[in-house]
Amino acid sequence: MVFGRSKRGGTTAPAEPVTLKILVAGGFGVGKTTLVGSVSEIKPLRTEELLTEASLPVDSLKGVEAKSTTTVAMDFGRITINDGLVLYLFGTPGQDRFWFLWDELATGALGAVVLADTRRLENSFAAIDYFERRGIPFTVAVNCFDDAERYPAETIREALDLDGAIPVMLCDARVRESARDVLISVVEHAMRNAARAPADM
Amino acid sequence: MTDRWFDEAAGPVVRPYAMTRGRTRSGAKDAQLDLIALVIAEKAGEPEPDGATGSGLLPEEEDKLLADHSLVPEHLDIVALCRSAPLSVAEVAAELDLPVGVVRVLIGDLVEAELVRVTRPVPPAELPDESILREVINGLRAL
């Protein structure tokens, strides 16, 4: 399989690094930026997308056309695996009306993390639905805030009505090892999915 | 010039798009550049000669950029940024503090001018090889 290379298939150009991305989704204030920051080798960077772009679906512009300077911020981090492989992490914008940005982010994504907070589990429903519908492999990671009650992963799986194959784990988004383990779970899950449906993934 | 401030498709042009002369799409025929597409200066491997101007650009790159009056200083910034190492579209946007849409158009111009090229990340609906996924897992474990 050839990918991540220049389309020209140049003859002498050195091999270009392959880039991959994992999305970090979840409700408002659930710890997305914190998780990206704790594993990223760079301080999370911020990009902005202007909502006046012609590429937007017409519907998504309703109600914002008057405010021509509306922007959506996305933050992202980077993990260089080696010279030839770089993993980017993107925190998705939380607001539902920015779905169209998710579509762009989700295109070609290796997988996703859905961060959840047991005090507001319902805030992760939208992200779960989104990735389920698109067949994007994801892990649900419950960010253990200090003042939130702890539940076993299986209780959370039931509460979220998740398929048994979807990994559910507890994490602390502030801790590098914990955030790293969540990412490993996503990639392992993506690998299992690929093995199960090799033809039409 | 005022009529140029409107693009039939886009409606009123917000200020950052002034530097793309109101264009919200790049001229390049390529599909929309992915956020993780890498931007690589065409002359990336070549060291700056002695007496370089300190702009981070090769003299020939600078000549080309300055000769083309449709190019703006931000085009130069992008080429200079990507000369030392490939950078993703998202990183270029963050570094220059410009909206992604604007940066895409500018990069498209530079591709047409053959000053940079861009990699194509994994196409949608396709997962990378299992060997690559294993490499990612091992890399993460080593963090």
Ligand SMILES: Nc1nc2c(ncn2[C@@H]2O[C@H](COP(=O)(O)OP(=O)(O)OP(=O)(O)O)[C@@H](O)[C@H]2O)c(=O)[nH]1
């Ligand atoms: N106790 C505790 N606090 C956390 C944890 N993760 C994040 N926080 C705190 O929760 C707050 C919100 O975290 P962010 O990472 O900004 O959340 P976010 O999902 O990026 O938020 P938005 O982008 O605004 O939706 C911050 O004050 C963090 O310090 C955690 O695991 N435990």
Ligand SMILES: [Mg+2]
């Ligand atoms: Mg955030």
